[in-house]
Amino acid sequence: MAARDYGQSSGITRALELIGERWALLIVRDLLVGPRRYGELAAGLPRIPTNILASRLKELQEAGVLRRAPRSRVIVYELTPFGRELEPVVLALGAWGFKAMGGARDEQAISPDSMTMDLRSAFRPEAAAGLPPTAYAARLDAAELLIRVDGPALDVQRGPGPADLVFEGGRAIHRLITGEIAPQRAITDGLVRVRSGDGLLLDRFATTFRLAA
Amino acid sequence: MAARDYGQSSGITRALELIGERWALLIVRDLLVGPRRYGELAAGLPRIPTNILASRLKELQEAGVLRRAPRSRVIVYELTPFGRELEPVVLALGAWGFKAMGGARDEQAISPDSMTMDLRSAFRPEAAAGLPPTAYAARLDAAELLIRVDGPALDVQRGPGPADLVFEGGRAIHRLITGEIAPQRAITDGLVRVRSGDGLLLDRFATTFRLAA
DNA sequence: CAGTATCCCTGCTGATACTG
């Protein structure tokens, strides 16, 4: 722990000593969506070496950020209250990074958990407050995300469910949110494929989730 | 840039690719206080190797976070508007880390810039709004900080100036803010030494700046 | 003062193998 010591006493140095190591904050990000098992974390972070995941989990546990919790025969990792207090940090950092995001290259995956947190980052309660309750279903590579907006409240769940608009096209959502591409243009260009529902609802989606570059 | 690539497309991974390297966010922190010269940055980050400082500055410049700016014969580094948008991130992260901060060890320095940002993190506008305008002067190891609170507005400047309360005791301020020690206790124990003004104003200080653990 | 150059070493990576 001496190696990562910054030799300075301040809030940020302390924070960075706890969650500044490579991969650490991404583990926190995924756990902000919900408790996860070891294999789920590994699946959501495709490039993390398994030994690094194991050591990070141990370090974050010692730091009081997360805990191992037995859940009916299996172990899950979940954030402690202290760890959950990182939510504003992760959301703010995600919002900032989002603005500097070029188009996703093909070799870059989009995990359900990362997309969930990106949606939370980009959610505009003020803009959503005036709109009718809407449920969107977004199909990613393998998973499906059920996004329910009701006034200023947002709920993102994994798995299928009844939705007003069902669409496909994982990596185009990012370009929608940054405003890089217009919703209807995304549909006509085939970047977003509407599977069910009125395609015009994609405009509402793009109004609800937005981060200007 | 391939090494630090997380192989995932999301706001947070992008952010971490830009400012996730060791020392990077500390440079941003100090520049949030104001433009700084190379030597000033080095002085504020006592343990940073000079080659690392040089590469970080280059990388952050390429990332569009900061720029080199000529100021009458000397070069200063200053944040771009994009870089300045990291302020909420740094404040939130600092507030979080602050709560996990044990007492500062002696070998840990407290730089004026880090203290300035810690004060900004811990400032409670709601609590300060009802209090009369107050100026505090805090003497650190070498420098002096002039902290002016006027209603919900906070201004922290370097250097001396007229203050209602002048006190000394850099590392005790942190313990004051976390509530680890009571203001009057800090004075009687000699952790904070009042140089001028009414020592009771330290209570007001501790009300204005607070981060519960 | 504002960096550049050099060298050593730690930690991360990536692959794979193993265990309860």
Added chain:
DNA sequence: CAGTATCAGCAGGGATACTG
């Protein structure tokens, strides 16, 4: 499945010396 263990290769960080 949920990890632990091991290991070779390498990039980044640390310490220090050096330069315009």
